[in-house]
Amino acid sequence: MTVRSHRTDVVQEVGVWLAGEFAGRLPAAEIDRVVKLTRLDLEGSIAPEELGEMLHRLGRARLQRLAQTAPIRIPQAR
Incomplete structure (x- = not known):
């Protein structure tokens, strides 16, 4: 497994x-956007082996902030 493919798997x-x-x-699209932007922010700033943990921590903090300001959504029945 290459470093590049490992990073993709972690992301x-x-x-x-x-x-x-x-x-x-x-929304799923917003979560995906935050994860991708957070990865870009971290690239080159941290050791590659720390990407998974730091992406999770920073991404989660950013999503929590968004969730606190977002209106409450009730999922639709399937």
Whole structure:
């Protein structure tokens, strides 16, 4: 596995984890956008092996801030 593919796997894993945590509170597209922008902010600023943990922590903090200011959404019945 290359470093590049490992980073992609980590970013996808963190995205899935945060999407599960914030589902129903924020739209999936917004969660995805925050994860991608957070990864870009972290690239080159931290050791590559720390990307997963730092992406999760910073992404989660940013999503919590958004969720506090977002209107309450009630999921539609399927």
